[in-house]
Amino acid sequence: MIGFQKGDFLWAREAGLRENMRTRVNRRPLIRISAVAVVAVVAASLSAGPAQAPAPGAKPGELTAEAKVDRVFERFNRSDTPGCVVGVAAGGKPVLVKAYGMADLERGVRLRPDSVFESGSVAKQFTAAAVALLCRDGKLSLDDPVRKYVPEVPDFGPPVLIRHLLNHTSGLRSQWSLLGLAGRPTGWAVHTVEEILELVGRMRELNFKPGDEYLYCNTGYTLLGVVVARVSGKTLDAFCQERLFKPLGMTRTRWREDFRTIVPDRATAYGRLPDGRFFTNMPFTSVIGNGGLLTTAGDLLLWNGNLDEPRVGGPALVEQLETRGRLNDGFELEYAQGLVVTAYKGLREVGHGGSTAGYQAFLARYPSERLSIAVLSNLSGSGPAGLARQVADIYLAGKIEEPAKPVAAAVPASTLKKYLGVYRERLTDAAMRVELDKNGKTLRFSGLPALPLSATTFMTPDGSRRFVFEPGTAGSSFKITDTTPGARPRLWEAAPPFAPRPADLDAFAGAYYSYEIDTTYTLFVKDGRLLAHFRPAQLIVLRPIYDDAFESDEDVFRFSRDASGRVDSFRVYAGRAWRVLFGRIS
Secondary structure, eight states: OTTSOTTSOOOOOOTTOOBOSOOOOOOSOOOOOOOOOOOOOOHHHHHSGGGGSBOTTOOTTOOBHHHHHHHHTGGGOSSSSBOEEEEEEETTEEEEEEEESEEETTTTEEOOTTOBEEOGGGGHHHHHHHHHHHHHTTSOOTTSBGGGTOTTSOOOSSOOBHHHHHTTOSOOOOHHHHHHHTTOOBTTSOOOHHHHHHHHHTOOOOSSOTTSOOOOOHHHHHHHHHHHHHHHTSOHHHHHIIIIIHHHTOTTOEEOSSTTOOOTTBOOOEEEOTTSOEEEOOOOOOOOSSSOEEEOHHHHHHHHHHHHSOSSSHHHHHHHHTOOOBOTTOOBOSBOSSSEEEEETTEEEEEEEEEETTEEEEEEEEGGGTEEEEEEESBTTOOHHHHHHHHHHHHTTTTOOOOOOOOOOOOOHHHHHHTOEEEEOTTTOOEEEEEEOTTSSSEEETTEEEEESSSSEEEOTTSSOEEEEEEOSTTOSEEEEEEOTTSOOEEEEEEOOOOOOGGGGGGGOEEEEETTTTEEEEEEEETTEEEEEETTTEEEEEEEEETTEEEETTEEEEEEEOTTSOEEEEEEEOSSSOOEEEEEOO
16 A cells, blocks of 8 residues: 555555545635434334345244344444444335444444445446436437546547446546555545546546446546536536435435535444454545445435336436446446446346445345345445345345355365466556465465366356466466456466565666656665655555566556666556556656
């Protein structure tokens, strides 16, 4: 993690995001908040009735569905831990909305069924829905260039279209990855939409040609929020209130336009330190569109009900949101428009997860069964997707197919040891370490355990990743094909070991500047290690990883040399920002 070593803090991270090191003062005037009426929701009215009946397919005397759900959330049902609210709707009606754990540990306030949470990237479907409504109004097209509405986006040649932003195929670099490289990651610095527009305006390269690849990108949805505001002439919140939230009765839902706003009944978000203690982990950003939606489990069930039986937007809205994206070569993605359309145990699942600081969320529908599950949590690392699917299993009993569990093959240790080492992805410069698991019988891929299905094929226990070894090309002993359902395979090639002597490190010392993030890194050698310093008060260690490349946490710094062999620049792979250029200035 940029700026400190692993183990200093245990911050919640959305994959590819980094938490931050410092805060700056938001210079906008404070908003005067008017009193907000609090709508009381009686928990018993939602947790009684159908949920008290035996679970689907249950035998006489078996636990009720609600009792089974209680077991899923049992570890949160305490007075000394943050927790979760779960909502279930079946047949278009809520059958269970229940809270477990604490909303505020300092004041001893328990979570309630109507507690307000931030929903993280679950919010993206509402931004996408706003775009869909504007399309229906004839005010924009998915094939419009983004620059038509947001001229701050540079001209990269091939145009970035609205549809590219919706399905994460734009090639734009991630705002959070770039801000992390600039020493201002989320969790330690306040950001605004205006700052993101400035950041985008400085981009000189895309990660890839628009439409060529899929790479989850929060920048795209921040820009879509700007598009909605500029096309409609209203703020994103005002537009969504008028066209989505109020018509659907989502009275507890709003966009968090200013993080300082007082929000009645909002649960405090927390993280957990390595020793088990909790710490406050609240988001303090005013960037919306990509996230920043405040809501409740009950309101999310109302929204999913509209997707099952559309009253707002009609069937065309649902069809647009659920249309999967396609790459330029025709490859179909699981990501649609603010929604992931996939399969779960033989059933179609339409949903999305989210994470902002300590807030975690997951919202899913199983359309064929008219079932919706919402899980909102105020604790990082709570795993809402897994919890939601355990709840889905209860209500879908007898209608789902359990996948066959992978059976591990016996592979000789001598074979496993041949695969050990560092592998480089040529497309991005990313590095993956293949190591022997402590049991000595299987491998870990950058820490991810995978079972051997054969001498060359390995699969993660949940079946989400498959790694296949093949003989490499010239100069590479092996290559790995890494496949994930719904994503195009990634190719990794074995890289020779790189172990520069302390004296060799002097060649990399110097100052390097990146125009894209307006930041200078000063590299120097100390105690036989290559270090990088950059503002504000950031110091990282660069560890050799492969030829002329170093890693710091998950970032990879790959250096280039001029015709004389002198190091003249480096590029950084930072998760969702590929090959960000730093040129040598001294």
